[in-house]
Amino acid sequence: MGGILIGLAAAALFFLNGKILGISNITAELLYPRRPGKAWRGVFLLGLLSGGLILLAWHPGSLAVPSPAPLGLLILAGFLVGYGASLGRGCTSGHGICGISRLSARSIVATLVFMGSGMLTVYLVRHVIGAGS
Amino acid sequence: MRLLAVYLCGVLFALGLGVAGMTQPTKVIAFLDIFGDWDPSLAFVMGGAVGVNLLLYRLTLRRRRPLLEEAFVIPSRRAINARLLGGAALFGVGWGLSGYCPGPALVASVSGTTPVLAFVAAMVAGMLVFQKLPGEEPRPGESRPGESRPGALRAGRSGAQAGPGAAPPGAGREGCEGCG
Numbered sequence: 001m002g003g004i005l006i007g008l009a010a011a012a013l014f015f016l017n018g019k020i021l022g023i024s025n026i027t028a029e030l031l032y033p034r035r036p037g038k039a040w041r042g043v044f045l046l047g048l049l050s051g052g053l054i055l056l057a058w059h060p061g062s063l064a065v066p067s068p069a070p071l072g073l074l075i076l077a078g079f080l081v082g083y084g085a086s087l088g089r090g091c092t093s094g095h096g097i098c099g100i101s102r103l104s105a106r107s108i109v110a111t112l113v114f115m116g117s118g119m120l121t122v123y124l125v126r127h128v129i130g131a132g133s
Numbered sequence: 134m135r136l137l138a139v140y141l142c143g144v145l146f147a148l149g150l151g152v153a154g155m156t157q158p159t160k161v162i163a164f165l166d167i168f169g170d171w172d173p174s175l176a177f178v179m180g181g182a183v184g185v186n187l188l189l190y191r192l193t194l195r196r197r198r199p200l201l202e203e204a205f206v207i208p209s210r211r212a213i214n215a216r217l218l219g220g221a222a223l224f225g226v227g228w229g230l231s232g233y234c235p236g237p238a239l240v241a242s243v244s245g246t247t248p249v250l251a252f253v254a255a256m257v258a259g260m261l262v263f264q265k266l267p268g269e270e271p272r273p274g275e276s277r278p279g280e281s282r283p284g285a286l287r288a289g290r291s292g293a294q295a296g297p298g299a300a301p302p303g304a305g306r307e308g309c310e311g312c313g
Contacts, residue, residue, distance in 0.1 A: 001152055001153075001181075002149050002150065002151070002152035002153020002154065002155070002178055002181075003149070003153055003177060003178035003179060003180065003181025003182040003185075004149070004181050004182070004185055005145055005146075005148055005149030005152060005153070006146060006149035006150060006153060006155075006178070006181075006182040007149075007181060007182035007183065007184065007185025007186040007189070008145060008149070008185055008189075009142050009143075009145040009146035009149055010142075010146070010182070010186045011185060011186050011189035011190060011193065012138070012141075012142050012145065013138075013139065013142040014189075014190060014193055014199065014205070015189065015193045015196075015199060015200060016135075016138040016139075016142070016199055016200050016201050016202075017135060017138055017139055017142075017199055017201055017202050018198065018199030018202045018203075018204060018205040018206055019139075019206055020206065020207070020208060021142065021146065023234075023235040023236040023239065024235045024260070027235060027239070027256075027257070027260065028260045028263075028264070031257065031260055031261055031264060032264060039136065040135070040136060040139045043136045043139045043140050043143070044139050044140070044142065044143040045143065045239065046140060046143065047139065047140040047141060047142060047143020047144045047145075047146075047147070048143040048144070048146060048147045048236070048239055048240060049143075049147075049239065049240070049242075049243055050140070050143070050144050050147070051143060051144040051145070051146065051147020051148050051150075051151070051240060052147050052151075052239070052240040052241065052242070052243035052244075053243050054144065054147070054148060055147065055148065055151035055156070055240065055243075056243055056244060059151055059152070062151040062152070062154070062156050062157065063151065063156055063240070063241050063243070063244045064244070065156075065157035065158060065159055065160070066158070066246065066248055067158035067159075067231050067232050067233060067248055067249075067252070068158065068159060068162065068232070069158075069230055069231050069232070069248075071247070071248060071251055073230055073231070074230075074231050074248050074251055074252045074255070075251050075252070075254075075255040076227075076230065076255070077226075077227040077228075077230035077231035077233070077252065077255070078227065078231065078233070078238070078251065078252035078253065078254065078255025078256040078258075078259065079227070079255045079256070079258055079259040079262075080223045080224065080226050080227030080230070080259065081224055081227035081228060081231070081233065081234060081235060081238075081252075081256050081259065082227075082235075082255065082256035082257060082258065082259025082260040082261075082262075082263070083220075083223060083259035083260070083262060083263050084219075084220045084221065084222070084223030084224030084225070084226070084227060084259070085220065085224050085235060085259075085260070086220070086259065086260050086263035086264070087216050087219060087220030087223065087263060088216065088217050088218075088219070088220020088221040088223075088224055089210065089216075089217070089220065090221075091224060091234050091235050091236070092228070092234040092235075092236065093146075093234075093235070093236050095221070096179065097179070097182045097183055097186060098186065098190075099208075100183050100187075101183050101186035101187040101190050102190060102207075102208075103187075104208070105211075105213065106210060106211060106212070106213050106217060109213050109217065109218070109221075110217055110218075110220075110221040111221075113217075113218055113221035113222055113225065114221040114222065114224045114225035114228060115165070115225065116225065117221070117222045117223075117224075117225030117226050117229065118165045118225035118226070118228045118229035119165045119166075119167050119168075119225075119229065120225075120229070121165075121225065121226045121228075121229030121230055122162055122165040122166045122168075122169075122229045123166070123167075123168045123169075125229070125230065126162075126166060126168075126169055127168055127169060
């Protein structure tokens with residue numbers, strides 16, 4: 001059900017506005033000092049946060065789960081996610097959902113790589129170091 | 134009207150992430166934990182999202198233009214290079230460590246709890262550091278006002294026939310591939 005909503009949101013943004021729904025690109029472009037296309041990106045993020053507030057009101061359990069990682073590790077992880085998505089030009093939404101839907105070879109490769117490195121990371125943290133579970 | 138549509142897409146996307154469980158880091162980590170107690174449910178979420186989008190994307194590309202704008206903006210980068218692979222690999226490490234990727238982290242940040250806010254702040258810092266470092270990849274079709282160039286769709290269609298996911302030269306383009 002959630003997956004259908006995610007797909008519908010991405011498809012609707014493309015059908016209505018002709019834009020690819022990629023969160024890291026939308027965020028990163030807003031951070032550049034002078035770039036066109038800030039209005040729609042800013043409004044999209046407002047919508048995203050509004051959706052978060054709706055979840056907080058009606059489905060608070062979905063936002064109540066903390067990450068098992070300690071704060072220092074979370075900060076490192078956030079940095080890697082932000083830097084990595086910028087370098088690879090895409091994240092789970094842009095490469096993973098939109099890119100695969102466009103049958104973009106680049107996005108399919110990127111998705112396989114970040115799923116692979118994510119799985120390897122979880123394997124190392126949980127089963128080799130034995131933490132975080 | 135255009136911006137209202139964008140806003141509602143953002144709301145819908147956030148609700149989808151929440152309902153799917155993507156905003157719960159433990160669930161995401163359990164999905165990535167294929168060597169342990171694997172929770173495959175997010176694979177169905179991703180499959181559902183891609184399935185719906187794949188179909189509707191194809192149908193949308195039969196149109197000459199999006200409903201509310203002049204042209205489609207289709208990512209122009211094609212290359213599978215070290216930047217793509219390295220960036221995706223780093224991204225995956227961060228994703229696996231935390232259980233957050235950018236969209237769910239932003240959605241969850243409205244809860245106002247310190248860990249999510251710290252993650253989002255660090256993510257923004259990572260993006261800013263990338264932007265400050267020299268040697269950013271040149272954008273194909275750098276001409277910037279070209280964000281909405283008419284005719285993208287026609288080209289996009291022929292591109293789709295020419296090869297998987299191909300957006301041909303001259304399509305309405307933006308400097309991102311995937312744009313995740």
